[in-house]
Amino acid sequence: MRQITGNNLVRTYGGTLAALVGLMVLFSFTNDYFFNARNLGNILLQMTVVALLAYGMTYVLMLGEIDLSVGSIVAVSGVSLGLMLQAGWNPWLAIVVTMAVGIACGFVNGWLSAYLKIPTFIVTVATMGIFRGVGQALTNAKAVSVDEPTVEWLGTGEIAGIGVPIIIMLIVLLVMNTVLTRTKFGRQAVLTGGNRDAARFAGIKVQRLQVKVFIIIGACAALAGILLTSRQYSAQPNAADGYELDAIAAAVLGGTSLNGGRGTVFGTFIGALIIAVVNNGMNLMGVESYLQKIVKGVIIILAVWVDVRSKRPGKAN
Numbered sequence: 001m002r003q004i005t006g007n008n009l010v011r012t013y014g015g016t017l018a019a020l021v022g023l024m025v026l027f028s029f030t031n032d033y034f035f036n037a038r039n040l041g042n043i044l045l046q047m048t049v050v051a052l053l054a055y056g057m058t059y060v061l062m063l064g065e066i067d068l069s070v071g072s073i074v075a076v077s078g079v080s081l082g083l084m085l086q087a088g089w090n091p092w093l094a095i096v097v098t099m100a101v102g103i104a105c106g107f108v109n110g111w112l113s114a115y116l117k118i119p120t121f122i123v124t125v126a127t128m129g130i131f132r133g134v135g136q137a138l139t140n141a142k143a144v145s146v147d148e149p150t151v152e153w154l155g156t157g158e159i160a161g162i163g164v165p166i167i168i169m170l171i172v173l174l175v176m177n178t179v180l181t182r183t184k185f186g187r188q189a190v191l192t193g194g195n196r197d198a199a200r201f202a203g204i205k206v207q208r209l210q211v212k213v214f215i216i217i218g219a220c221a222a223l224a225g226i227l228l229t230s231r232q233y234s235a236q237p238n239a240a241d242g243y244e245l246d247a248i249a250a251a252v253l254g255g256t257s258l259n260g261g262r263g264t265v266f267g268t269f270i271g272a273l274i275i276a277v278v279n280n281g282m283n284l285m286g287v288e289s290y291l292q293k294i295v296k297g298v299i300i301i302l303a304v305w306v307d308v309r310s311k312r313p314g315k316a317n
Contacts, residue, residue, distance in 0.1 A: 048168070051273075057268075058176075058256050065113065070244045075132055080098050081094055086145070091148050107214065109124055110210055110212070114207040132237070139235070168227065189209065253271030
């Protein structure tokens with residue numbers, strides 16, 4: 001995969017960056033507060049959960065698969081964290097176990113789809129309900145209050161004036177981009193997504209690779225659940241409902257192909273920023289939540305349409 005450097009950043013993401021800048025200019029005309037430093041900071045904070053999910057979704061989509069259960073994994077991970085803290089667990093141990101919960105959910109999705117040959121759409125639609133239901137059963141469908149300073153700091157603290165969630169989001173961005181562009185695992189994921197038969201002939205263990213990719217998105221969802229829980233001071237069994245669509249939209253807006261074999265984590269970051277800007281701008285305009293869903297649905301359709309056109313004969317991949 002081509003490395004993304006300062007020299008080719010604009011060339012690679014020119015269209016996506018232009019869309020981002022255009023939206024920011026548009027919303028600045030609709031509300032003078034949009035370019036306020038505090039509001040821009042809020043946009044970055046608000047995008048952290050979706051960005052983490054979208055990073056993992058990039059890996060899954062590049063493999064030619066899909067995961068519709070990530071929002072439910074966020075919820076069940078957050079609920080697990082809240083219940084452990086409520087029971088008096090050490091916060092760092094609770095965080096480690098919460099990450100294990102997300103990884104286990106990802107493993108289930110990957111194993112069922114890779115080894116039982118069930119399409120990932122079907123698997124993750126089913127586990128979306130299962131994981132969400134488990135979270136609701138554990139809490140009797142009620143929120144779990146979180147009052148633990150260490151965990152709260154992860155969602156609301158700052159380092160050198162920068163929010164901890166933002167720092168975590170950027171660190172994960174760099175790590176996942178490095179894995180995708182500079183490791184054997186990343187190269188195998190790209191090759192497998194582009195042509196599974198060629199990947200098998202090249203000796204790649206495709207089933208094992210698929211399980212690993214779903215473990216990665218499970219870990220991303222668990223981390224997102226930790227940050228969301230700490231920011232809300234409670235674990236909500238209905239948290240992150242619909243976030244899987246935002247994650248898919250962010251990845252596709254950033255250039256990840258739904259057909260597999262193409263995409264970058266940096267592009268996905270820009271896509272997540274676009275989603276956050278749209279959400280923030282519409283909130284400042286007082287747009288009703290149901291209208292916001294319509295707008296985001298249109299964005300997804302447009303992004304997929306662009307992706308489909310790019311795969312037509314005579315178009316560059």
